[in-house]
Amino acid sequence: MPVQPAADSVKIAARNETAGDLMSPPVGVFGPQMTVAETVEQLRELTRAAFITYCYVTDPAGKLLGLVVMRDMLLARPEARLEEIMLRDVFALPETMPLADALKEALVRHFPVYPVVDGHGVLKGLIRGERLFAERAIEISAQAGAMVGVEKEERLSTPLKRSLLLRHPWLQVNLVTAFVAAAVVGVFEDTLAQLVILAVFLPVMAGQSGNTGCQALAVALRGMTLGDLKPGTERALVMKEGMLGFFNGLFVGISAGLGMFVYATMQGEANAWLMGLVALTAMVASCVISGLAGALIPLTLKRLGADPATASSIFLTTASDVASMGIFLSLATVLLL
Amino acid sequence: MPVQPAADSVKIAARNETAGDLMSPPVGVFGPQMTVAETVEQLRELTRAAFITYCYVTDPAGKLLGLVVMRDMLLARPEARLEEIMLRDVFALPETMPLADALKEALVRHFPVYPVVDGHGVLKGLIRGERLFAERAIEISAQAGAMVGVEKEERLSTPLKRSLLLRHPWLQVNLVTAFVAAAVVGVFEDTLAQLVILAVFLPVMAGQSGNTGCQALAVALRGMTLGDLKPGTERALVMKEGMLGFFNGLFVGISAGLGMFVYATMQGEANAWLMGLVALTAMVASCVISGLAGALIPLTLKRLGADPATASSIFLTTASDVASMGIFLSLATVLLL
Numbered sequence: 001m002p003v004q005p006a007a008d009s010v011k012i013a014a015r016n017e018t019a020g021d022l023m024s025p026p027v028g029v030f031g032p033q034m035t036v037a038e039t040v041e042q043l044r045e046l047t048r049a050a051f052i053t054y055c056y057v058t059d060p061a062g063k064l065l066g067l068v069v070m071r072d073m074l075l076a077r078p079e080a081r082l083e084e085i086m087l088r089d090v091f092a093l094p095e096t097m098p099l100a101d102a103l104k105e106a107l108v109r110h111f112p113v114y115p116v117v118d119g120h121g122v123l124k125g126l127i128r129g130e131r132l133f134a135e136r137a138i139e140i141s142a143q144a145g146a147m148v149g150v151e152k153e154e155r156l157s158t159p160l161k162r163s164l165l166l167r168h169p170w171l172q173v174n175l176v177t178a179f180v181a182a183a184v185v186g187v188f189e190d191t192l193a194q195l196v197i198l199a200v201f202l203p204v205m206a207g208q209s210g211n212t213g214c215q216a217l218a219v220a221l222r223g224m225t226l227g228d229l230k231p232g233t234e235r236a237l238v239m240k241e242g243m244l245g246f247f248n249g250l251f252v253g254i255s256a257g258l259g260m261f262v263y264a265t266m267q268g269e270a271n272a273w274l275m276g277l278v279a280l281t282a283m284v285a286s287c288v289i290s291g292l293a294g295a296l297i298p299l300t301l302k303r304l305g306a307d308p309a310t311a312s313s314i315f316l317t318t319a320s321d322v323a324s325m326g327i328f329l330s331l332a333t334v335l336l337l
Numbered sequence: 338m339p340v341q342p343a344a345d346s347v348k349i350a351a352r353n354e355t356a357g358d359l360m361s362p363p364v365g366v367f368g369p370q371m372t373v374a375e376t377v378e379q380l381r382e383l384t385r386a387a388f389i390t391y392c393y394v395t396d397p398a399g400k401l402l403g404l405v406v407m408r409d410m411l412l413a414r415p416e417a418r419l420e421e422i423m424l425r426d427v428f429a430l431p432e433t434m435p436l437a438d439a440l441k442e443a444l445v446r447h448f449p450v451y452p453v454v455d456g457h458g459v460l461k462g463l464i465r466g467e468r469l470f471a472e473r474a475i476e477i478s479a480q481a482g483a484m485v486g487v488e489k490e491e492r493l494s495t496p497l498k499r500s501l502l503l504r505h506p507w508l509q510v511n512l513v514t515a516f517v518a519a520a521v522v523g524v525f526e527d528t529l530a531q532l533v534i535l536a537v538f539l540p541v542m543a544g545q546s547g548n549t550g551c552q553a554l555a556v557a558l559r560g561m562t563l564g565d566l567k568p569g570t571e572r573a574l575v576m577k578e579g580m581l582g583f584f585n586g587l588f589v590g591i592s593a594g595l596g597m598f599v600y601a602t603m604q605g606e607a608n609a610w611l612m613g614l615v616a617l618t619a620m621v622a623s624c625v626i627s628g629l630a631g632a633l634i635p636l637t638l639k640r641l642g643a644d645p646a647t648a649s650s651i652f653l654t655t656a657s658d659v660a661s662m663g664i665f666l667s668l669a670t671v672l673l674l
Contacts, residue, residue, distance in 0.1 A: 196536075251509075
């Protein structure tokens, strides 16, 4: 394969970005012995060329000692030395910190500017908070796509060929999982041959439990993104989604069962009410399973060290397709034939 | 129905929140004739009790005239008056501005604090930027859920009963749309009775085109969220997703067609190769349709004034289910019977 176009390389590199990649050179850096009056004189010059929010205090080796906010300088005596009024133990981003981690740190703090330091605590640069927040918005907004196999780097401006290369592999994965669901249906070909009406209801069963599971999945992923999911609460989340699956399956199952009953009666089937019961029971069972899967899949992906959103919807659909159509056709085989 | 519990009322009210609901009382407010020296004296007292980022200058009626940054005060002569050094034409959020619009304004500016004014320009309060950004993260992260009928207000801590009430109506909507898809399949009951093998492939057709459409949907919604979708580019977006649907459908259709051919051969069907061709053709056509729908649905919702993500995945699934199974069974009826 020939050399990649430059634009693509940049985008791919962006996924391994560190805090150091985003920083600009430090400005407003002073020695600890400088007085407020001396600093103000220098700031008068510096602010002509640069936008300065904080002053940074470093030792002769460049090590970050502290930070002075303009308000404190304004309120201090002109002869006060910076080391007297500076804030110590300044929060700084390590140069090598992955961007994703830097975003999390910034989210908690929300400072206008973050100093970036190397392994020895030497001030290497500054990152404006808004830059990190723009990155965070890009990050969070990628979730819905990640669930169905769209990479974070794809944007509206991504060329068609690149979009195809990025999305297509997950569609082939989806196809493999769809074959698994088809194989389950295939087991019941004899049942379907005797009761073709069941085939008509297969998409209803699969679609309903799939959407129930997707609701659970979306809520779980959002909780992880916003930091709502505290350690030790995973069990409660899974239980809640299982319960929700039960009740949603029950009420939707009643509608679906009625639909089945009416349709079967219209077709002159003898067992119409039993068919409705099969639809209801299968709906409840498969919605419980897909609710549980919707919570368990992102938790498992996270435990495995993967992005919890990645292809989660594809895995979920497999689980809910197999469960819903498998249970529906099993019950039908046992009760109706 | 009895009075709602307080917690719920708050959450429901939150959806119509304005900038005024989020503001805290203004601090650091001074007259235009005050000198820098006088202001600094007052700030010395004020900063003991409050965190002050900017000074605001108002006329006797409370109307916002300007804003003074600490840096400019530090660099000014002590006898300078605030009106000499203040920034005029300060950006302020109207008290009645909906929160969603305030978030957009904040996104472009990223100031640490925003003044809030009433219709006469009178300073009513302040909102810290971090507060708006926390809201924005909550907003964006709701998208994946909104697509499948999860309300913005639902969080991990939402009680089970409330989650059920919030999510269930969309599941009943989904069921109605699933019945539409079932009705399409029902039209072809005779075809299915003669070739039960087709029923086995129905979930494959529906699942594949559904996922292709969901990829398009997620990319379109993300583009809208991040402001990538410029007016006049909608047509290009729809065309691109149609093309992507074609190529994705073609390559996935080849795999699916091969799967159909192999399975049909194993079952001893005479027309195995023709069945594979039906699967391939239907896959291409339905992926084009679901790709187009994935782009058109959020654009249409937006044009109608609705949130483009709301239940978009439910509408999309209906379109792709009807298209994929309808085309597949139509072609099979014409070519195979």
